[in-house]
Amino acid sequence: MEQHVAAILEAIGEDPSREGLVKTPQRVSKALRELTRGYDQDPEAIINGALFTEEYSEMILMKDIDFFSLCEHHVLPFFGKAHIAYIPNGKIVGISKLARLVDVFARRLQVQERLTTQIAHLLMDTLHPEGVAVVVEAEHLCMRMRGVEKQNSYVATSAMLGVFRERQETRDEFMNLINGAGPGRR
Numbered sequence: 405m406e407q408h409v410a411a412i413l414e415a416i417g418e419d420p421s422r423e424g425l426v427k428t429p430q431r432v433s434k435a436l437r438e439l440t441r442g443y444d445q446d447p448e449a450i451i452n453g454a455l456f457t458e459e460y461s462e463m464i465l466m467k468d469i470d471f472f473s474l475c476e477h478h479v480l481p482f483f484g485k486a487h488i489a490y491i492p493n494g495k496i497v498g499i500s501k502l503a504r505l506v507d508v509f510a511r512r513l514q515v516q517e518r519l520t521t522q523i524a525h526l527l528m529d530t531l532h533p534e535g536v537a538v539v540v541e542a543e544h545l546c547m548r549m550r551g552v553e554k555q556n557s558y559v560a561t562s563a564m565l566g567v568f569r570e571r572q573e574t575r576d577e578f579m580n581l582i583n584g585a586g587p588g589r590r
């Protein structure tokens with residue numbers, strides 16, 4: 405990978421042998437591997453390893469989960485917050501695992517739409533809850549830095565499965581909770 409990064413530096417008109425750039429191919433390679441480490445992680449195992457039997461049957465919500473990802477079209481960052489809710493059906497998952505799950509899918513080359521649905525479907529398939537809702541809000545540097553969209557625009561995507569898809573009131577409760585005041589809101 406380092407050779408290829410050096411070739412890219414040359415292609416943009418740089419001199420990869422100058423002092424400031426000598427170690428850049430090495431650094432870029434290391435950073436890219438860290439930012440895409442999700443490929444080596446198994447999201448199903450993360451959830452399956454933290455399942456508990458519990459009769460709780462109300463909505464469980466984790467909001468404002470920070471994430472950083474790379475868009476697969478430009479390999480530039482997009483980042484923001486994910487909000488995840490589910491209504492259990494006999495099983496709950498350790499709450500910190502929801503943030504881990506976001507991280508595993510975010511640290512791959514992504515599009516925001518797929519990131520959103522992958523999180524929702526993975527939870528549906530492992531937890532078998534009554535329903536799952538995922539909303540992702542992000543800003544994309546490939547739009548902002550290149551000036552192709554309004555500078556302050558951000559993108560919101562959602563995936564609603566099970567009761568969140570079927571019942572308007574459940575969806576509304578979720579949307580009110582993520583839009584409402586809370587310790588996570590600034």
Ligand SMILES: [Zn+2]
Nearest residue numbers: 475477478546
């Ligand atoms: Zn892009």
